[in-house]
């Protein structure tokens with residue numbers, strides 16, 4: 001049977017991306033993705049047809065407008081239509097091509113065969129509806145930060161176990177393993193992300209022992225880790241960080257992304273309260289990524 005989805009499209013100012021994105025995710029949208037459009041952005045999310053009614057979409061429109069206007073941005077434009085899964089899950093693929101990120105990675109659609117580049121690890125992906133093709137600034141910042149954390153130029157890497165919270169397509173988990181991590185726990189609340197990450201592991205010849213994928217959040221990570229990467233939204237990061245005690249080891253590193261520039265101070269304050277020392281803040285477009293180390297006794 002063909003599955004049909006509501007495609008909900010919101011056009012708004014770039015600065016309103018986080019509020020709209022958050023509202024779409026709370027509403028239950030899958031595959032939320034953003035495109036630049038002549039000075040504004042188009043954010044699209046998808047919900048199975050049977051899960052919601054037109055009245056729900058109308059209510060969503062009111063919430064989004066209230067959220068956006070309350071932050072001082074121009075009112076957004078909301079549109080919706082029913083689409084077949086096949087049509088939208090693959091329509092964007094024509095515009096996605098191999099993309100070098102940082103110094104050591106080449107992100108590549110599963111269906112393309114790029115020329116071999118000996119300097120870069122080839123990371124093949126077929127994300128379907130899950131977030132994470134490597135084209136978004138927040139993902140790129142994490143990939144570059146992973147490259148820094150897993151750099152073995154001057155000394156061999158010690159065994160490194162990582163947690164990828166909000167793995168989406170699995171892009172960060174797979175990159176971490178290609179760059180030398182020993183094991184990654186990848187978790188995401190979305191079942192589509194879990195499927196996409198498992199598909200990504202197979203495409204890159206990564207075993208289920210190296211990349212352990214589970215649906216849910218940080219609670220699914222069964223042991224303390226040496227590094228954590230979390231590209232979700234600032235509001236979610238600030239909620240999750242204080243809960244992570246079972247995952248922490250002194251001196252472990254953390255990469256926090258999905259944060260708008262103006263939210264960096266707020267997230268940094270929460271991290272510091274929880275024993276993290278902020279190392280560097282990397283910026284791209286309106287986004288930033290915080291690199292931190294867990295040093296619970298540094299200020300006490």
Ligand SMILES: C[S@@+](CC[C@H](N)C(=O)[O-])C[C@H]1O[C@@H](n2cnc3c(N)ncnc32)[C@H](O)[C@@H]1O
Pocket residue numbers: 130131132133134138139142165166167168169170171172187188189190193216217218231232233236240258
């Ligand atoms: C912006 S995407 C990041 C995907 C990928 N890691 C990347 O960097 O491209 C955020 C992901 O976090 C997931 N997510 C949202 N809230 C979460 C939570 N509390 N715990 C785990 N995953 C969550 C979403 O389903 C989504 O797949």
